[in-house]
Amino acid sequence: MAGAPGIESVVGFYETHPINEEQILRKLADRGVDLDTLTEDILQEHDQDHFGGLAVVDELAALARIDPSCHILDVCSGVGGPARYLAHRYRCRVTGLDITESRHRAAIHLTRLVGLSHWVDFRLGNALEMPFADAAFDVVIGQEAWAHVPDKPRLVAECARVVRPGGRIAFTDIVRADGLSAAEEERLRKEMTFLELASSDDYQRLLEDAGYKVVVRENLGAPWTGILRQRLEMYRGLRDTTVERFGEAHFRRWDDTYAFFVGLYGTGRLSGVRIVAERQPS
Numbered sequence: 001m002a003g004a005p006g007i008e009s010v011v012g013f014y015e016t017h018p019i020n021e022e023q024i025l026r027k028l029a030d031r032g033v034d035l036d037t038l039t040e041d042i043l044q045e046h047d048q049d050h051f052g053g054l055a056v057v058d059e060l061a062a063l064a065r066i067d068p069s070c071h072i073l074d075v076c077s078g079v080g081g082p083a084r085y086l087a088h089r090y091r092c093r094v095t096g097l098d099i100t101e102s103r104h105r106a107a108i109h110l111t112r113l114v115g116l117s118h119w120v121d122f123r124l125g126n127a128l129e130m131p132f133a134d135a136a137f138d139v140v141i142g143q144e145a146w147a148h149v150p151d152k153p154r155l156v157a158e159c160a161r162v163v164r165p166g167g168r169i170a171f172t173d174i175v176r177a178d179g180l181s182a183a184e185e186e187r188l189r190k191e192m193t194f195l196e197l198a199s200s201d202d203y204q205r206l207l208e209d210a211g212y213k214v215v216v217r218e219n220l221g222a223p224w225t226g227i228l229r230q231r232l233e234m235y236r237g238l239r240d241t242t243v244e245r246f247g248e249a250h251f252r253r254w255d256d257t258y259a260f261f262v263g264l265y266g267t268g269r270l271s272g273v274r275i276v277a278e279r280q281p282s
Helices: 007-015 021-030 052-062 081-090 099-114 152-161 184-193 200-209 221-236 240-246 248-266
Strands: 071-075 095-100 120-124 137-143 163-176 212-219 268-279
Touching: 007 099, 021 099, 021 240, 052 081, 052 137, 052 268, 081 095, 081 099, 081 120, 081 152, 095 099, 099 120, 120 184, 152 163, 152 200, 163 200, 163 212, 184 248, 200 212, 200 268, 221 240, 221 248, 221 268, 248 268
Parallel strands: 071 095, 071 137, 095 120, 137 163
Antiparallel strands: 163 268, 212 268
8 A cells, every 4th residue: 555654653653652661660660679679570560561461471371382391482572571471480481573672672671680581582673574493483472463564474474484393373463353444444554553454364364374273263352342441541541651751742642542442342343363373294
């Protein structure tokens, strides 16, 4: 589409996201936490920028059969909250990949603060051109981030490529549902930088075409509707820090956009999906 936002718009979106390293460190300071003695058990209360908190990370880990033998790749890992939690909770190696430099730097810094750099590493890069060898990982995960990635066939192909035979792809994502209009999708593309929305069926077809068997497929639209309403109020609670860093106009635009996004769940025009797929023998 001529003039459509590109990947640089996603970088810009996350450079001005209400949840960021500065906001996390401020929350810790407000609690009186000494960064010299910061632990993952404390940090994990503030760095999980996805829908549902730690419980859904554990649920995804159980479905993906994550254990200490696994090397995990978190695609679009952001500030690294789930990556750190998985390494800490399951004693596994985790690599995070993200395209936004400020979030990449934040992930490295926060990981050093809690002493997990020997378990978790981060790479700055594009999910459509992953800087990893074939069959490098046991499990690829993602949480509500792949809606920002254009060219879903290429994204799925890259995820499929880097998983070893018998390994798994396990993710949750924002997906289009019946009734989403072209105008609504265009607004989501411009304002939420959802550069390409897949449906649940699209993901299943792409995974099967890549040689994977879908073993779990769950519709998350209903539970996410309530979670997203709570997140909208949470973001509104960050008004002062958002205005201080990015200005009043930015906060108002964000609030209007996120309220629109949440409203599409209330009417069933957006949904969510949890998928786990296993790589089949050649």
